[in-house]
Amino acid sequence: MHKKLLLLVLLAVIASPADAQIRKHSRKRSTNAGTLFFYWGYNRTAYTPSTIRFIGSDYDFKLEGVRATDRQPKGINLYLNPVNMTIPQYNFRIGYYFTEKWALSVGVDHFNYVMRHDKEVTLDGHFDMTADSIWDGNYNQEPVLVDPNHFHYEHSGALNYLRIELMRSFDLVELGDRRQFAITGNVGLNIGPMLTTTNFLFSNEQTNRSTALSGYGIGANASARFEFFKHVFIQAEGGLAFAHLPGVKTRANDRNQRAKQAFGLASANVSLGLMFYIKSKNGCDSCPHW
Numbered sequence: 001m002h003k004k005l006l007l008l009v010l011l012a013v014i015a016s017p018a019d020a021q022i023r024k025h026s027r028k029r030s031t032n033a034g035t036l037f038f039y040w041g042y043n044r045t046a047y048t049p050s051t052i053r054f055i056g057s058d059y060d061f062k063l064e065g066v067r068a069t070d071r072q073p074k075g076i077n078l079y080l081n082p083v084n085m086t087i088p089q090y091n092f093r094i095g096y097y098f099t100e101k102w103a104l105s106v107g108v109d110h111f112n113y114v115m116r117h118d119k120e121v122t123l124d125g126h127f128d129m130t131a132d133s134i135w136d137g138n139y140n141q142e143p144v145l146v147d148p149n150h151f152h153y154e155h156s157g158a159l160n161y162l163r164i165e166l167m168r169s170f171d172l173v174e175l176g177d178r179r180q181f182a183i184t185g186n187v188g189l190n191i192g193p194m195l196t197t198t199n200f201l202f203s204n205e206q207t208n209r210s211t212a213l214s215g216y217g218i219g220a221n222a223s224a225r226f227e228f229f230k231h232v233f234i235q236a237e238g239g240l241a242f243a244h245l246p247g248v249k250t251r252a253n254d255r256n257q258r259a260k261q262a263f264g265l266a267s268a269n270v271s272l273g274l275m276f277y278i279k280s281k282n283g284c285d286s287c288p289h290w
Contacts, residue, residue: 028230030184031101031169034279038094039235041271042079045070045089045111050263052153054125054202057256059132061125061139063146068263071112071156086110091237091269095167103167105188109267113155117148132203150201153250153259157197157209161217161241165190172224184225191218194243198259200250212249217241227275235271240264 030037051064070089078084089112095105123139134150146152167188175181196214200207219241227233241264248259 028277029171029179030182030225030227030230030233030275031097031171032277033097033099034277035097035103035275036095036278037097037103037105037233037273037275039092039233039271039273040085041091041235041237041269042072043089043091043109043111043267043269044072045265045267047113048264050261052259052261054250054259055257056131056254058128058130059126061123061127061135064122064124065119066121066153066261067116067119068113068154069116071114091271093165093271095165097169101169103169105165105167107163107165109161109163111155111159111161111265111267113159115146115153117146117152120145148201152199152201154199155196155248156199157211158195159197159243160195161192161219161243162195163190163192163217163219165221179230180228182227182230184227186223186225187221189220190239190241192216194245196245196248198248198250200259202250205251207251210249210252212247214248215243215245217243225273230277231275233273233275235273236268237271238266238268240266 029035047068047070050066050068051062052066053062054060072089073087078087090110091107093105093107095103095107097103120143123135123142123144126138127135129136134147165188167186170185171182172185173181173183193213194215194217195211197209197211198207200210219239221237221239223235223237225233225235242262243265244262246260248261249255249257250259251257
């Protein structure tokens with residue numbers, strides 16, 4: 001009798017740590033290793049002033065202090081209709097937690113960069129007589145107000161940041177016996193090429209949708225992820241980035257005509273996403289307690 005009682009006590013002592021470990025990992029978390037996620041959302045973006053150099057066979061000039069805005073179109077159909085949802089400024093990301101709390105993601109941030117004409121800029125450079133009927137000769141740091149009917153520059157077909165990001169996550173809030181609601185904080189560093197599709201008006205010639213891999217971007221961001229029932233989330237994200245574009249193609253059929261610029265940007269977006277648990281900690285979401 002005493003031997004049986006001693007054996008039961010010994011089994012209970014051995015089983016207690018294992019049972020605690022099962023309870024510890026009995027709930028899936030979005031920050032567990034093996035979690036796959038993706039999201040889609042829309043953004044607004046602000047840009048720093050930029051110096052843009054324009055180069056051609058018969059001109060070479062700079063516009064200093066160029067300001068730009070984003071362009072987020074209106075109309076609910078653009079955002080809800082799958083056929084049109086890539087027209088507005090959007091963010092898409094797919095990622096995977098390769099360890100606890102650390103994830104790697106790839107995706108695209110689609111921005112629009114539209115030159116403003118309501119502020120003076122500084123013109124510096126030269127134009128041959130055949131280059132342009134209005135700007136002709138040499139200019140040395142001369143302030144000008146650019147007429148949009150004479151000159152315009154924008155990346156509105158695309159200013160796409162094709163980025164790869166390393167992200168660190170933090171579990172902030174967890175509610176419900178089965179994690180029905182949670183808040184996760186995320187910070188990340190990203191880098192990747194910049195794809196531009198440029199519209200350019202100059203010298204009485206309008207070029208639309210001249211596309212090139214124009215340079216690269218590097219940035220950082222932070223977000224708060226509001227998770228519902230372990231599989232759906234809404235995310236609010238803000239980020240800063242630097243874009244270096246030394247190879248903007250301004251004329252689709254003329255490699256000699258190009259632009260160079262660099263600028264900073266700040267963006268904010270709201271996204272809707274999904275999570276899938278490819279590799280769970282213990283193979284179940286709610287394990288029995290023996």
